[in-house]
Amino acid sequence: MTNQPLALVNGRLIDGTGGPVRERATVIIHGERIAEILDEQAPPATARVVDVGGATIMPGLIDCHMHHAPWAQSLVTHPEPLGLLMSRTVSALKETLESGVTTARDLGGLERGFVQAIDQGVIPGPRMQTSLIIVSPTNSLMDHHPVSGGAITARGRFESLPGLPLPWCDGPVAARAKVREVLRMGADVIKIAMTGSMTFPARRPHRPLFTQEELAAIVDEAHLEGVPVCCHAHGDPGALMAVRAGVDTIEHGTYLSEECAIEMAERGTWYVPTMCISTWHSTLSPESVRAHTAKMPERHQESIARAVRLGVRIAAGTDTNNRHGYGRTGMELELLVAAGLSEAQAISVATDASSQCMGMEKDVGTIAAGKFADLLILKSDPYEDIRILQDRSHLGAVMKGGELMYGSLPPASDASGGRLVESTA
Numbered sequence: 082m083t084n085q086p087l088a089l090v091n092g093r094l095i096d097g098t099g100g101p102v103r104e105r106a107t108v109i110i111h112g113e114r115i116a117e118i119l120d121e122q123a124p125p126a127t128a129r130v131v132d133v134g135g136a137t138i139m140p141g142l143i144d145c146h147m148h149h150a151p152w153a154q155s156l157v158t159h160p161e162p163l164g165l166l167m168s169r170t171v172s173a174l175k176e177t178l179e180s181g182v183t184t185a186r187d188l189g190g191l192e193r194g195f196v197q198a199i200d201q202g203v204i205p206g207p208r209m210q211t212s213l214i215i216v217s218p219t220n221s222l223m224d225h226h227p228v229s230g231g232a233i234t235a236r237g238r239f240e241s242l243p244g245l246p247l248p249w250c251d252g253p254v255a256a257r258a259k260v261r262e263v264l265r266m267g268a269d270v271i272k273i274a275m276t277g278s279m280t281f282p283a284r285r286p287h288r289p290l291f292t293q294e295e296l297a298a299i300v301d302e303a304h305l306e307g308v309p310v311c312c313h314a315h316g317d318p319g320a321l322m323a324v325r326a327g328v329d330t331i332e333h334g335t336y337l338s339e340e341c342a343i344e345m346a347e348r349g350t351w352y353v354p355t356m357c358i359s360t361w362h363s364t365l366s367p368e369s370v371r372a373h374t375a376k377m378p379e380r381h382q383e384s385i386a387r388a389v390r391l392g393v394r395i396a397a398g399t400d401t402n403n404r405h406g407y408g409r410t411g412m413e414l415e416l417l418v419a420a421g422l423s424e425a426q427a428i429s430v431a432t433d434a435s436s437q438c439m440g441m442e443k444d445v446g447t448i449a450a451g452k453f454a455d456l457l458i459l460k461s462d463p464y465e466d467i468r469i470l471q472d473r474s475h476l477g478a479v480m481k482g483g484e485l486m487y488g489s490l491p492p493a494s495d496a497s498g499g500r501l502v503e504s505t506a
Contacts, residue, residue, distance in 0.1 A: 084111075084112065085128065085129055086109055086110065086124075086127060086128040087109070087110040087111075087128065087129050087131065087483065087493070088107055088108070088109050088110075088124035088128040088129065088130045088131065089107065089108045089110070089131050089133055089138060089456075089458075090107045090124060090130055090131065090132050091105055091107075091132050091133055091134060091135055092105075092106050092107070092108065092133045092135070092136060092137070092138040092458075093105075093106070093135060093136065093138065093462065094106035094118070094137075094138050094139075094448060095137060095138070095139040095425075095448075095464065096118075096139075096140070096447050096448040097139065097140040097428065097429060097432035097433045097446055097447035097448060098429060098433055098447055099425045099426055099428070099429035099433070100425070101425075102137075102462075102464060103118075103120060105120070105121045106118060106119065106120055106121075106138070107119040107120075107121075107122065107124055108138055108448060108454075108456070109124060109125065109128065110454040110483045111483075112483060113453055113482035113483050113484075114451060114452060114453055114454055114482075114483070115448060115449065115450055115451065115452050115453075115454050117450055118448065118449070118450065128495075129493040129494070129495070130493060130494045130495065131490050131492075131493050131494075132494075133458055133477075133490070133491065134491065136458050136459060136460055137457075137458070137459040137460075137461070137462055137463065138448065138456055138458055138459075139428065139432070139448070139457050139459065139463070140183075140432040140433075140445070140446060140447055140448050140455060140456065140457070141181060141182065141183025141184065141207075141445070141456060141457055141479065141480075141481065142180075142181050142182045142183065142184075142397070142410050142411070142414075142431050142457070142470070143182070143184040143185065143396075143431055143432060143435035143436055143445065143446065144177070144182050144185045144186070144207075144397060144398055144399055144401065144410045144413075144435075145185075145186045145330070145353050145396045145397060145398040145435050145438055146186060146188050146311075146332055146353050146355050146400050146401075147177065147185050147186065147187050147398070147399060147400070147401045147402075148188065148189055148191075148400070148401065148402040148403075149170050149173045149174055149177070149187050149190065149191050149407070150167075150170040150173075150187070150190035150191045150192065150195070150242075151189065151190045151402050151403060152166050152190065152403070153166075153170075153190040153191070153192060153241060153242035153245055154190050154214055154215070154241050154242075154245065154248065156241060156242065163242075169403065170191070170195060171204050173407045174195065174199065174204060174206030174207070174209075175204070175205045176407040176408045177206065177207055177401075177408055177410075178205050178206050178207050178479065178481065178486055178487070179205075179408065179479060179486065179487040180407070180408030180409070180410065180411070180473070180476075181410070181411070181457050181470065181476060181479055182207050182408075182410050183207050183208065183445070183455035183479065183480075184207050184208040184209075184435075184439065184441065184445050184446075184455065185207040185208070185209055185210075186210040186211070186212075186269075186270065186311075186398075186439055187209060187210070187211045187212065188211075188212045188215070188270070188272045188311055188332065189212060189213075189214060189272055190213075190214075190245075191209070191211040191213070192211075192213065192242055192244040193211065193213065193244060193266065193267035193268075194244060195209070195211075196210075196267075196269075205486060207481070208441070208445065208453075208455075208481075210269035210270055210439060211267075211269055211270075212263075212268050212269070212270045212271060212272035212311065213244075213245055213246065213263055213267065213268045214245055214246060214247075214248045214263060214268075214272070215248055215272045215273065215274050215313065216248055216250060216256075216259055216260070216271060216272065216273045216274070216299065217248045217249060217250075217273070217274040217290065218249065218250065218290050218291055218295070219249050219251050221274055221277070221290040244266065245266070246262045246263055246266055250295075251295075252294075253292075253294040253295050253297065253298035254298070256291070256295040256299050256302075257301070257302045259299075260298075260299055260302040260303050261302060264303075264306055264308060268308070269308070270308060270309050270311050271299065271303045271308055271309070271310045271311070272310075272311045272312075272313070272332075273291065273296075273299055273310060273311070273312050273313065273328070274290055274312075274313045275289060275290055275291055275296070275313060275314040275319045275322065275328075276288060276289065276290060276313065276314045276315050276316065276319035276320065277290070277315070278315075286315035286335065286336065287315065287316040287317060287319060287336065288319060289318055289319040289322050290319065293322060293326065296322065296323060296326035296328075297326055299326075300326050300328060309329035309330065310327075310328045310329050310330075311329065311330045311332055311353075312328040312329075312330060312331055313332050313333060314331050314332065314333065314334065315333050315334070315335040315336055316334075316335060316337070316338070317336070317338045317340070317341055320334060320338075320341050321338070321340060321341045324341060324344045324345055324348060327348075328350065329350065329351060330350065330351040330352070330353050330396070331350060331351070331352050331353070332353045332355060332398065332400075333353075333354065333355050333358070333400070334352050334354055334384055334388075335359060335380055335381050335384060336380055336384065337352070337384035337385075337387055337388060339387060339391075342384075342387050342388050342391045342393055345388070345391075345394075346388075346391045346392045346393045346394075349394060350393070350394070351394050351396050351438045352388050352393045352394065352395050352396070353395075353396050353398040353438070354381060354384065354385055354388075354395065354398070354417075355398045355399055355400040355413075356378070356381055356382075356385070356416035356417065356420065357399040357401065357405075357409065357412050357413050357416065358399065358400035358405075359377040359381045360378050378416075381420075382419065382421075385417070385420040385421065385422075386421050389421060389422070394434065394437075395417075395430050395434060396430060396434050396435040396437075396438035396439075397410070397413050397414070397417070397430050397431035397434075397435050398435075399412070409471065410431070410470075411467075411469075411470030411471035412471055413431065414427040414430075414431055414463075414467050414470055415427075415467050415468055415470075415471065417430060418467050424463060424464045424465075424466075424467045425464060427467060428463060428464075428467075432446050432447060433446045434446075453482050453483075454482060454483040455480065455482065456478075456480040457476065457478070457479055457480075458476075458477040458478040458479075458480070458488070459475055459476060459477060460474075460475050460476075460477050461475045476488060477489070477490075478490050
C-alpha cells in the first residue's frame with residue numbers, strides 16, 4: 082500500500098451516526114485510517130483522486146453475533162473431514178467480508194487461530210472478536226451427549242476442535258474456573274447460555290440454566306479481566322436473572338418483557354436481537370422446529386419495539402451459521418426497519434451502535450478522522466431502500482483498512498485530473 086493519500090471524491094456520505102446524507106463529500110484515506118472528511122473542498126495536491134460519481138459511501142457493517150465455525154464445538158455431530166470443515170470456515174469468513182461486514186463477533190466455535198490468520202493477512206475476513214465456546218451447564222444448550230453414551234471420549238463428553246475448551250461447568254467454583262480457562266485460550270468475550278433454545282422444545286426458551294451463584298461467578302471473573310459477557314437468553318425469568326447479574330449483552334431476547342427491558346435500559350445492557358434467526362427458524366428449519374417458532378418473528382418485533390420505547394441500547398447481530406449461509410447481515414437491517422426503525426436508525430445500529438457494543442468505537446463504526454478506513458461504496462442509496470444491502474449487484478466496493486477487499490474503484494487521477502496508472506487498492 083502506497084503512502085500517498087487516497088481521496089474518494091464526489092460521494093454521498095452516510096457517516097453511521099444516523100444523520101442526513103452529506104452530498105459531494107470527500108473522504109481522505111492515509112494508510113489504514115481516515116485522515117479527513119471534506120465537504121465540496123479540493124483534495125490535497127498530493128492525493129490520488131478517485132471520483133466515485135455520486136455513489137454512497139458508508140461505514141462497513143458490523144455483525145455482533147455470528148458463528149463461522151459452529152461445527153468446532155461438536156466434531157462428533159459433524160462427520161466430515163477436519164480439513165473440509167476448516168476450509169468451509171475460511172470460505173465463510175471471506176464471504177462475510179465480501180458482503181460488506183468489516184467487523185464481526187463470533188459467539189461460539191471460532192478458534193483463536195482463525196482470528197490471528199485474519200490479523201496477519203493469511204486469510205481474508207472481518208476484524209474479529211471470538212468467544213471460542215458457549216459456556217453452559219450440564220444438560221443445557223451445548224450438551225449434545227447422546228442417551229446411548231456412545232460419544233464419550235478421552236477428552237470429554239464429545240470431541241471438540243483442539244484449541245477450544247469444553248463448554249460445561251456446574252457450580253460457582255467451576256464456573257469461575259471455566260471463565261479463566263476460556264480467557265487463557267484467547268477469548269475476547271465470554272459467551273454464556275442462560276436459557277434453552279428455540280430449536281429444542283425440551284430445553285425451554287424461558288427456563289434459567291445457570292443459578293444466580295453461577296452467574297455471579299462468571300460475570301465477576303470476566304469483568305475482573307475487563308472482558309464482557311454475552312448472554313444467550315430468549316425470555317424471562319432467565320433473561321431477567323442474567324441482566325440483574327450484570328451481563329453486558331442479551332443475545333436474541335425474543336420474549337423481552339417490560340420488566341427486563343426496563344432493567345436493561347437502566348443498567349445500559351445491550352440488546353442484540355438477531356431477528357434473522359427468528360425468521361430462518363420459522364421458515365427454513367425442519368417442520369418440527371417451524372411448528373413451534375411460527376409466531377417467533379412477531380414476538381421478536383414486539384420485543385424490539387418495547388426496547389426502543391424504553392431506551393434500551395440495540396446492536397446488530399444475525400446468528401448467521403452454516404445452515405443458513407453467510408453474507409446475509411443486510412437482512413437484519415431490513416427486519417429492524419420492519420420492526421419500526423428508520424433506515425438511518427437501522428444503519429446506525431449496524432455501524433456506530435455495534436462498534437460501541439463491541440468496545441471498538443475508537444477504531445470503527447463511523448466515518449470519522451482517525452478511524453480505520455472500513456468503507457462500503459454503494460451504487461444505490463440504502464436510505465431509500467434498505468434491501469440493497471442484501472444485493473451484491475448494488476455493492477461497488479468493500480474496503481478494510483484502506484485496502485480494496487471486494488469489487489473495484491474507478492481509475493485514480495492526480496489532483497489536477499491526470500490519470501494515474503497505479504492501483505487504487
